[in-house]
Amino acid sequence: MILLRRLLGDVLRRQRQRQGRTLREVSSSARVSLGYLSEVERGQKEASSELLSAICDALDVRMSELMREVSDELALAELAESAAASEPVRTPVRPMLNSVSVTGVPPERVTIKAPTEAVDVVAA
Numbered sequence: 001m002i003l004l005r006r007l008l009g010d011v012l013r014r015q016r017q018r019q020g021r022t023l024r025e026v027s028s029s030a031r032v033s034l035g036y037l038s039e040v041e042r043g044q045k046e047a048s049s050e051l052l053s054a055i056c057d058a059l060d061v062r063m064s065e066l067m068r069e070v071s072d073e074l075a076l077a078e079l080a081e082s083a084a085a086s087e088p089v090r091t092p093v094r095p096m097l098n099s100v101s102v103t104g105v106p107p108e109r110v111t112i113k114a115p116t117e118a119v120d121v122v123a124a
Contacts, residue, residue, distance in 0.1 A: 002081060006043030007073045008052075011066060013041040015059050029058035 016026050023041070027034040032054060039045040040055075047055070056063045 002074065002077045003043060004070070004074070005040075005046050007070050007077065008047065008066075009041045009043040011069045011073060012055060012059075015061055015066065015069075016041075019059065021059075026055065026058050030054040 016023070023034055023038055027037040030037065030051075032051060036045060037055070040047045040051070052063060052066070056066055
């Protein structure tokens with residue numbers, strides 16, 4: 001079973017370690033007890049949105065960035081869990097679009113009309 005609090009704790013720990021900061025530094029900056037922050041990082045405690053906001057502020061990380069990383073970790077964990085259970089993994093079907101090459105036109109003059117379905121647009 002995938003526990004969201006563990007994934008969240010892992011991502012928080014990685015963010016802190018990337019910055020070379022200690023639990024003590026972050027707990028002090030976030031005004032959270034060292035022990036509680038440690039339990040959150042180990043996935044033993046559920047962090048409230050207020051606590052997550054304080055930790056993100058202390059780490060100078062947007063909560064949306066944190067949640068995006070947690071979401072990516074969750075997707076990988078779900079895939080691994082599905083593979084282990086030998087269940088087929090359903091992936092969303094996305095329409096394929098033809099490639100279009102535009103040369104000699106300033107980027108601010110290019111207009112893209114997308115179909116009614118969602119599409120990914122990648123600037124080269």
